[in-house]
Amino acid sequence: MGTQGLPDEKSGYRHSIEEKLAKQKEIDDWLPITSARTAKWWYSAFHNVTAMVGAGVLSLPYAMSELGWGPGVAVLVLSWVITLYTLWQMVEMHEMVPGRRFDRYHELGQYAFGEKLGLYIVVPQQLIVEVGVNIVYMVTGGKSLEKFHDTVCSGSGSGSGSGSGCKKIKTTYFIMIFASVHFVLSHLPNFNSISGVSLAAAVMSLSYSTIAWGASVDKGVQPHVQYSPRASTTPGKVFDFFSALGDVAFAYAGHNVVLEIQATIPSTPEKPSKGPMWRGVIVAYIVVALCYFPVALIGYYVFGNTVKDNILISLEKPKWLIAMANMFVVIHVIGSYQIYAMPVFDMIETVLVKKLHFKPTGTLRFVARTVYVAFTMFIAITFPFFGGLLSFFGGFAFAPTTYFLPCIMWLAIYKPRKFSLSWWSNWVCIIFGLFLMILSPIGGLRQIIIQAKTYKFYS
Template sequence: MGGTRDEEFQHGNKLTATYQFSYEEEVDDDGKPRRTGTVWTASAHIITAIIGSGVLSLAWATAQLGWIGGISTLLIFSGIMLYTSNLLADCYRSPDRVTGKRNYTYMEEVQANLGRLSCIACGVVQYANLSGFVVGYTITAPISMVAVHKSNCFHRKGHASSCKFSSNPYMIGFGICEIFLSQIPNFHKLTWLSTVAAIMSFAYSLIGIGLALDRIISGKGGKTSLTGVEIGIGISAAEKTWRMLRAIGDIAFAYGFSQVLVEIQDTLRSPPAENKVMKKANGVSLLTTTVFYMMCGCLGYAAFGNDAPGNMLTGFGFYEPFWLVDLANIFIVIHLVGAYQVLAQPVFRKIESLTIDKWPNSKFVKAEYPIRIGSKTVVSLNPLRLTGRTIFVVLVTLVAMAMPFFNDVIALLGALGFWPLAVYFPVQMHIAQNKIKRGSSKWLKLQLLNFLCLLVSLAAAAASIQGIGEALRSSKLFEFKE
């Protein structure tokens, strides 16, 4: 009997050890499910967040700034974003970059390094900016849907036909699609959607580049200059200045992805250390993005010259090859469907975490209702997630329908979010984390970068507000026809 008990005791210890080993394999050091992200999945998330509707306005932006200003601005913003994104990556764990406590959100990073007041200011800017971006995507995706409809109309009825359509039905359809996708619970489940969206961004960028090259080679390229659109008939010196500043805002928008970097970094497995992997992902994604941006901006400008349109693809007309332009616009829509979710997930997470903190024992907050096909759970519905995210998508769609203009909204979003989120907070956290002395050479260089980027943001914001004012005088709310 004693031998049998010993055997049972040893067997129980083995089971316990096996269970503990299995448990340890399934969770990370913070007790959360083990992260599985790599440099490639992080790069896919970043590329999905960066290459969005902003790429379509780069030909117009280059036309306002000219060859010198356009190329220089693209390269300068790329360099600034790479530097400050790497500073942000070092703040994921604190106080030690490798073994310290994880900061799951941008706000947590700011609070850990700069304190409560800075955390609140960061949250206001970050979530307002993210919400603004998804409004921008809700405006942009229907423009591409209308372009497909318009292209098919011209092809069917002839080039002289009056083919004008409201984008409102398409905005509603886009919103309905996002209501369903918003039930994806978190960033960790978004990898497949980000991968598809990243592939789509490359696809439509390549089509735009190919069409621009064809136009240039065939001798139909527009008039270009070193300084861009020239002052003269139809454009005054003041208008030229406003346009240049709005173009800088457009480029800032095109590089706007700092708002989601911390959430992306929180998907990475370790070892190796998350900050090292994230820096590699930053490098890969920004190099890839800058190459595409240079090609889209420069070739688009060469193709259309100083008359480059706000949306590059619409400038190729709606005629032949109509099917290729249609395909590019379809790719844009698919990409923006995924990009919307990448940018909306931090907003969803914040709303839900605040609600859970307020009512931790509520069934409405905690209950999960799995929907199964056979023995496999397809999706798990949560009442808070279902209602809260649906209300958010509906509100975003209504705001987008009320704003029938594109470039000026993009410029304002870029201007408002670029300085605080991409420059100020990363620089200040780096100073605090590394205890850089006030007045030292490095401190002065970092503060100079801060100040110059603040001036750029303020100038671009002023120009975009002026542009929105003009657009409001010539447009009606809830009425947008292309």
């Protein structure tokens, strides 16, 4: 008699498991990272270009002026090689366990370091990078809009008075105008739905980079150009060097969204997602090289140590071209903001639905995303120190997630033989990344302090 309940118990248990799995699938189909897996290899190419070639490219000539020719070229080339290697590792690790996909950076971290520790190591760093990028891009978008407005105005003046046809508008308002676009775009559900925005952004990044170095060539080497370090004192030179390392680290920050981008590509045992993903990455890295190296080297060659922290500010003529380049930056940064915001939306929505048991509804998504965009806008308006922010965030969080966390995971999971090529190359990347992480925030913080002395809130 006592055994009759067993089949019922078993079927009840099976039923509850099936119910749980169905609920889990429903949530996964709703979350932005896992809701659509229909991306093609070229989606990977332009998502990666949009994620990587940010406004950071415009500060590379300035970074060169703080590093000097030898160290500058070495750091640029080394960063390109190391980050391509660590990106390859991330692509390989996405599906290293048969039948399982690590769709998010922190899921890979949990597999490498353990459930709890993996979360504690990866999530704070990934959030600092993504939220940090979103804040910096709010500032960049606002300032580029302002530069566009000022350039068009100074060009449209009739020569009377200051030659300006328009009234001066606060940077704060331009940041708000830029943010207004995101209050709309942030409600696109997932990566595939922003692919059009991302493609436009990728094309723009190549366009404004070309304008930046092309206009520099046209302008020609400036009279009395100097390539000596910017600072005159030894401490100044050292801190500038540190800060420039952060600028370079910031320029190579696409790794934070690479697993999430790969999660949108379909995968079967015969055709794993790493094939199309890697093809897209290679195309993206060629575009990165075409954007970064000419801008950094030609910009520095033309202006020397007088180049501004955004090369478009140094280039004042032809006015229509510089105005256009600034508008391209705005369009590019709109796409970049969305690429970096999507994993944050995914984290916020996962916590709300899985931990706090909210129903996965459109209203929940609307409120959560609107609050996030408003938060990044508020911080950007309060602290718009563009250059200092780049090198501070660049070293503090970009270096680990881009330069050495993938290597540590690779060593933890694959355990390559001691002193083998794989072992050595990973340790070289880890040491270089640690060096970046420790030194560049020091330089960035010093720049923020110097700029903050003369800064008025909400000006």
